[in-house]
Amino acid sequence: MAGIESRTDITFQNFASSVEIAWCPGCGNFGILRAIKRALVELQIAPHQVFFVSGIGQAGKTPHYLKCNLLNELHGRTLPAATAARIVNPGLTVIAEGGDGDGYGEGGNHFISVMVRNVKITYLVHNNQVYGLTKGQASPTSQKGFITKTTPQGAWEPLNPLALAIATNASFVARSYSADTEHLTKMIKMAIQHRGFALVDILQPCVTYNHVNTYQFYQSRVYKLDEDRNYDPTDRIGAFRKSLEWGDKIPIGLFYKVERPVFEDYVPVYPGEPLVKRPISAERIQQLLEEYI
């Protein structure tokens, strides 16, 4: 952030945390953690310049396993807090992180609103299509027919987060895959560099509770949009059509991107010195009190 010079290069060592990791062996989260660190190192963003707001669920634990400022929020409430932090201190790289249940279920209203507002926040959603922390119930993105203890008849229709994002004209909509660190790192970097709200929906196998959407399932299906020269991520209708593609072939990459004004610029007091650095005093309201006399 402005004013604090980083004299040495930022390396992986800067993000090494001593907090014990509480994920299952083989969890897709490991790949995501690795990609986040790599993206921050490649962008040379120091830990103190990053502000993570994470939710509840296995995904919400991720920022504890690296070095950063962190507000580990309530279930589903990452985006309001991230919005506020961004407005009062634009010097921070604000990243919200949570799972599909957290962001697309519990936090659905915030998800829609933040995309419409277009606040500069990177939003990483670990989408494993199941509730991990509460031991295997259906999530908003569970595949139709997915049998769990709460859906013995099989899950009903899944939510399509990318289609929803494009419908709200979210300014950056991407999908990646946790096992492809290279691709995921690239998507996270692009998201952080994007001026506006950036969604990265991350397909993430849950080795314990999701025996449908496994590594094998994705390995044979995912393909990269950026390898298709004809794909135009600025075409909203085309992006919407692409977001509906899910089956034998599952696209990953940047689906949609649009440059549009950010919410911060619409907040009248935002330009100039960050709010957090402005002095406060009562004396200056003398004139305002006169208006009531």
Add this chain to the structure above:
Amino acid sequence: MSLDLNFMVGGEAGQGIQTVGFILGKTMVRGGLHVFADQDYESRIRGGHNFFRARVSEGQVGAQKEQLDILIAMNEETVELHRNEVKENGLIIGDKSVLKLKSGDSRFLELPMESLAMQTTGNKIVSNSVAVGATFGLLDYDFQILDNVLRWHFSKSSPKIQEDNVNAARAGFEYAKMHRPSGFNLKCSPVGIGRRMFLTGHEAVSLGAIAAGCQFLAAYPMTPTTPVLELLAEKGRSYDIAVIQAEDEISAINMVVGAAFAGVRAMTATSGSGFALMVEGIGLAGITETPAVIVLGQRPGPAVGLPTRTEQGELLMAIRVGTGEFPRAVLAPATVEDAFFMTVKAFNLAEQYQIPVIILTDTHLANSYNDVDKFDLRKVKIDRGELLSTEEVGRITDYRRHLVTRSGVSPRAIPGMSTTLVITDSDEHDEYGHLTESAVIRTEQVKKRLKKYDGLKSEIENPRYQTRPDAELTLIGWGSTFGAIREAALELEKAGVACNVLHLNQVWPFPVAEVVGALNHKGKKVVIESNATGQLAYLIQAETGQKIDYQINKWDGRPISPQYILNALKKGVI
């Protein structure tokens, strides 16, 4: 007899009732008089019945009176509903249409509002100013003050609008002087140049927030706190306040926590149902030890209840809010002045103790106007508690956001202001802010947070009361009922009843010792509340073991008046 003038402006929503009432009140205050004014309206934009009621006096007043001297009726319904409140020597002012109901009643003054407006200005829109002018003409008040107030009020409108309003008012003024009914003898003169502020409780809360250095407000519109959101949205632009209309109250409280954790003073404002949605977020402020200020403007519940009316039904909800156990403070301003200074105090307590602080108001305080001395800004001290400067943070090598300390308060660093990392969690966490399942750490952190009550208790100012060992009667209340209770006590005193008042405006932590002290006499203890179950009465008995002899409750959504209290006492106590 000293002046005690009561008037009411009534009509449909959309007829400008509030503006007429406000200008009448303001003109009295500018003439050195004291005014208390309350408003009553329905949950609709057009039609229905609304009124603005003002009481004018030479001394400070804090409650309305039920009997009226002047009723300005903008429609027939106003006459039907309120003619019985008009005194025998009082007056009902209205256009021809309302006089249909006259039928031998001598208390009417026909005021050709529209035709006077048309004759003098050619502008029908200013007919309300004819009524304002007529009221002052009847009272033989100084027109120049009204002239100034109208020009001031319409200063953002075109010069023609200003001129039309003044001319219409003058026409009404002259007309009423000439047509003064013989039975109407009231007069009212300015007693000096009024330099007092005239504002509502929620305007005072908003100004208090600005004075306290609030830099972030997120809220979802909800009566009666919407004016706080609107006023800060307008004024905030000049005072470094980011104001966001959130998608819901859950978002609002989480934005407040985000902004405060990121380092600024932050507030939200809502009513009962919105507050209910915020409950989890207030707990988040509790466990993450993040300062948060929440204005809870009560209205009658449950659920949507009576949206535009008043009640004190959420005292127990406010003091008990949240899952689990964590410290909080609840301030319940009793007057417009309280509303300003207690909002400042709320921001200080929130940061000094790193807790959520609730400002508990209600529709009656929120919307009622009163005149007050200009707020003395020398009395506003901004105390940010153990907030660390960048230099101070730099000297700490092993920073722990939730460090266990003797006071329970941990030094607070701001993310991104230094290389120090600031970490917190809605899960139970260790001193560093990382989540934990440890029984030892859990025990320690809960204890640490609750330890803050030791200091917090000493911050609570004494309730308003006099030491009266001889009191036959103590009238007890909290929040917006203060004006009515005080006046009822004065009336009783005049009637020879030794009467004490105990009024609380800081309800949590509960001032146990002070309440015990104030009630330590043999007289009867009566708790008066705008609710059905007597929440303060319950709290006093639970916290102090003192027995309450009698309760006066009112839950019809309308404010308690001094007369209501006196009538209730006559039935059951004295």
